[in-house]
Amino acid sequence: MASTEAMSPIVEIRNVTKAYRRGGQIVPVLTDITLDIHAGEFTALMGPSGSGKSTLLNLIAGIDRPDAGELRVDGLDVTALGETELADWRASHIGFIFQFYNLMPVLTAFENVELPLMLTPLSRAERRERVELTLAMVGLTDRQEHYPSELSGGQQQRVAIARAIVSDPTLIMADEPTGDLDRVSAGDVLGFMRRLNDEVGKTIIMVTHDAQAAKMARRILHLEKGVLTNGER
Amino acid sequence: MLLKLILRNALRHQLRTTLTVVGLVVAVLAYGLLQTVIEAWYAGAQAASNARLITRNAISLVFPLPVSYEARIRGVEGVATVARSSWFVGIYQDPRKFFAQFAVSDNYLDLYPEFVLREAERQAWQRDRKGCLVGRQLADLYGFKVGDVLPLRGTIFPGTWEFVVRGIFDGSDSSKITRHMLFHWDYLNETLRKTAKPRMDQVGIYIVGIAHPESAPAIARAIDSTFRNSLAETLTETEQAFQLGFIAMSNEIIAAIRIVSYVVILIIMAVMANTMAMSARERTAEYATLKTLGFTPRYVAVLIVGESLAICAVGGALALLATPLAAELFKHFAGTYFPVFKVSTLTFWLQAACAVAVAVAAAVVPALRASRVRIVEGLRAIG
Numbered sequence: 209m210a211s212t213e214a215m216s217p218i219v220e221i222r223n224v225t226k227a228y229r230r231g232g233q234i235v236p237v238l239t240d241i242t243l244d245i246h247a248g249e250f251t252a253l254m255g256p257s258g259s260g261k262s263t264l265l266n267l268i269a270g271i272d273r274p275d276a277g278e279l280r281v282d283g284l285d286v287t288a289l290g291e292t293e294l295a296d297w298r299a300s301h302i303g304f305i306f307q308f309y310n311l312m313p314v315l316t317a318f319e320n321v322e323l324p325l326m327l328t329p330l331s332r333a334e335r336r337e338r339v340e341l342t343l344a345m346v347g348l349t350d351r352q353e354h355y356p357s358e359l360s361g362g363q364q365q366r367v368a369i370a371r372a373i374v375s376d377p378t379l380i381m382a383d384e385p386t387g388d389l390d391r392v393s394a395g396d397v398l399g400f401m402r403r404l405n406d407e408v409g410k411t412i413i414m415v416t417h418d419a420q421a422a423k424m425a426r427r428i429l430h431l432e433k434g435v436l437t438n439g440e441r
Numbered sequence: 442m443l444l445k446l447i448l449r450n451a452l453r454h455q456l457r458t459t460l461t462v463v464g465l466v467v468a469v470l471a472y473g474l475l476q477t478v479i480e481a482w483y484a485g486a487q488a489a490s491n492a493r494l495i496t497r498n499a500i501s502l503v504f505p506l507p508v509s510y511e512a513r514i515r516g517v518e519g520v521a522t523v524a525r526s527s528w529f530v531g532i533y534q535d536p537r538k539f540f541a542q543f544a545v546s547d548n549y550l551d552l553y554p555e556f557v558l559r560e561a562e563r564q565a566w567q568r569d570r571k572g573c574l575v576g577r578q579l580a581d582l583y584g585f586k587v588g589d590v591l592p593l594r595g596t597i598f599p600g601t602w603e604f605v606v607r608g609i610f611d612g613s614d615s616s617k618i619t620r621h622m623l624f625h626w627d628y629l630n631e632t633l634r635k636t637a638k639p640r641m642d643q644v645g646i647y648i649v650g651i652a653h654p655e656s657a658p659a660i661a662r663a664i665d666s667t668f669r670n671s672l673a674e675t676l677t678e679t680e681q682a683f684q685l686g687f688i689a690m691s692n693e694i695i696a697a698i699r700i701v702s703y704v705v706i707l708i709i710m711a712v713m714a715n716t717m718a719m720s721a722r723e724r725t726a727e728y729a730t731l732k733t734l735g736f737t738p739r740y741v742a743v744l745i746v747g748e749s750l751a752i753c754a755v756g757g758a759l760a761l762l763a764t765p766l767a768a769e770l771f772k773h774f775a776g777t778y779f780p781v782f783k784v785s786t787l788t789f790w791l792q793a794a795c796a797v798a799v800a801v802a803a804a805v806v807p808a809l810r811a812s813r814v815r816i817v818e819g820l821r822a823i824g
């Protein structure tokens with residue numbers, strides 16, 4: 209632990225605030241969040257529905273912007289980036305896993321995983337090699353040519369995980385990745401994420417409602433009405 | 442991958458896409474046919490020459506001019522040739538077999554280089570007082586051959602008239618209409634001397650050949666002022682203006698057809714826009730996902746415009762293939778009204794342009810919306 213503490217954190221959040229306007233009314237969602245996440249950590253973010261978990265995750269992933277406060281990822285002030293720069297930044301730094309997989313229905317498993325690589329200068333052959341390797345890692349080699357509609361929920365989520373990791377991003381973000389899965393599939397997915405953290409040292413931030421799921425993580429954060437409560441372990 | 446996404450998205454709702462494509466084909470086809478109708482309408486006028494002036498009675502086309510005017514017109518500065526022409530309006534066999542007949546002076550064909558006649562036939566015609574010339578299209582229609590007797594029952598000039606076909610003239614190219622018959626004005630006049638003396642020495646119109654088309658307006662004014670305050674005042678205009686005057690009464694119809702042709706395109710634009718809006722709305726979450734992965738808003742816009750273009754390209758291409766066939770059919774049924782009914786290159790490109798315009802117009806709003814929607818909003822659009 210001491211060695212991790214010494215390194216500067218990969219995610220630095222300082223006094224971040226976010227509110228939504230709804231019908232002329234301002235609804236505070238996140239209030240004065242300050243948080244560090246270190247490289248190689250597997251963090252679970254828990255809290256009741258509507259507490260702002262997804263919002264916080266989206267801010268870190270650069271798909272939403274804070275109203276105030278500082279947000280640095282890998283030393284870079286993400287809030288200062290323009291729309292296009294931010295898109296480029298996401299492509300190389302963020303792997304996102306959604307609750308409902310969000311695969312492109314018109315693309316095969318292979319093509320879905322290849323999608324993020326289209327934004328890299330990799331050649332066709334290099335892309336193929338990487339996609340095949342990644343699909344093998346999630347155990348779907350024999351399902352490459354299947355469309356999402358031909359896969360089970362668990363398999364779809366594994367494709368989504370493959371898509372999230374194929375370009376080797378700095379952070380893996382998962383918003384209730386097991387929320388739509390049965391116990392067994394959820395176990396598969398969580399086991400895989402744990403291995404990703406253990407064996408490859410990926411930094412993972414995962415939102416979850418599920419205490420079982422949270423146990424897989426090494427660190428648990430609790431969010432309550434937009435405020436981080438000190439439920440860390 | 443971009444192309445893959447575009448094409449597969451386009452084929453996602455097969456029924457919706459098929460119906461849209463059918464709509465596009467019908468609309469672009471209808472547009473092409475209507476344009477062709479308009480062009481056919483003006484074809485006669487376009488073929489008309491600016492090197493020819495038509496001098497006619499100022500009061501109305503149905504009143505003739507004295508033959509004595511010919512020499513005076515020839516005397517006007519800038520006039521090179523003057524030919525006579527009178528409508529005959531005879532009936533061949535039965536009134537439905539209508540074709541135009543003109544009693545003309547011998548130099549008439551000199552003014553119409555678009556009608557080509559072999560020299561031997563021309564001489565044979567000139568030697569035969571009762572000889573006549575028929576156009577190739579007319580000859581093909583009724584099987585007229587050189588040497589045939591062509592009987593006509595007169596209407597405005599009574600009696601039965603018999604002519605001998607002495608030559609068949611061709612159009613200089615396929616767009617020229619050769620469905621009329623020419624005979625000697627002198628023969629008409631001599632006959633009238635015996636049968637209807639008061640009607641002799643009259644000419645329907647004078648065709649005036651001029652050396653410099655650009656001085657046409659000045660020459661026309663000079664001719665008309667020569668006959669100002671005479672018994673029969675004249676109106677001289679270029680052949681093109683003369684022809685357009687003929688169809689001027691149809692201008693409202695033409696305008697209506699033109700408006701309809703654009704309304705058709707506007708309607709298909711609305712249909713296409715609806716298709717694209719529906720598709721883009723359904724895929725809001727997918728577009729947001731793509732943006733999450735790092736694809737730019739522009740990429741998303743290109744996906745939508747590309748899909749619209751792909752659908753319109755298929756519809757447009759089918760329509761472009763179908764238009765000449767439909768035009769053939771149309772000609773088959775309505776050919777007598779439009780002897781020249783051919784889909785022009787201009788119409789072809791206009792149709793293609795319409796298809797592209799429909800594609801772009803339909804995609805603009807959905808593409809802008811999809812590219813602008815914030816990622817978090819887009820992701821929430823999941824069902």
Ligand SMILES: Nc1ncnc2c1ncn2[C@@H]1O[C@H](COP(=O)(O)OP(=O)(O)OP(=O)(O)O)[C@@H](O)[C@H]1O
Pocket residue numbers: 228229230235237255256257258259260261262263264817818
């Ligand atoms: N685009 C938005 N417009 C208005 N309000 C929003 C918007 N997005 C989120 N909110 C509000 O912000 C609050 C936090 O939302 P968030 O999605 O972050 O909660 P969550 O903790 O992820 O909840 P859940 O566990 O149900 O997913 C909620 O009250 C929600 O209604």
Ligand SMILES: [Mg+2]
Pocket residue numbers: 261262263383
């Ligand atoms: Mg949430």
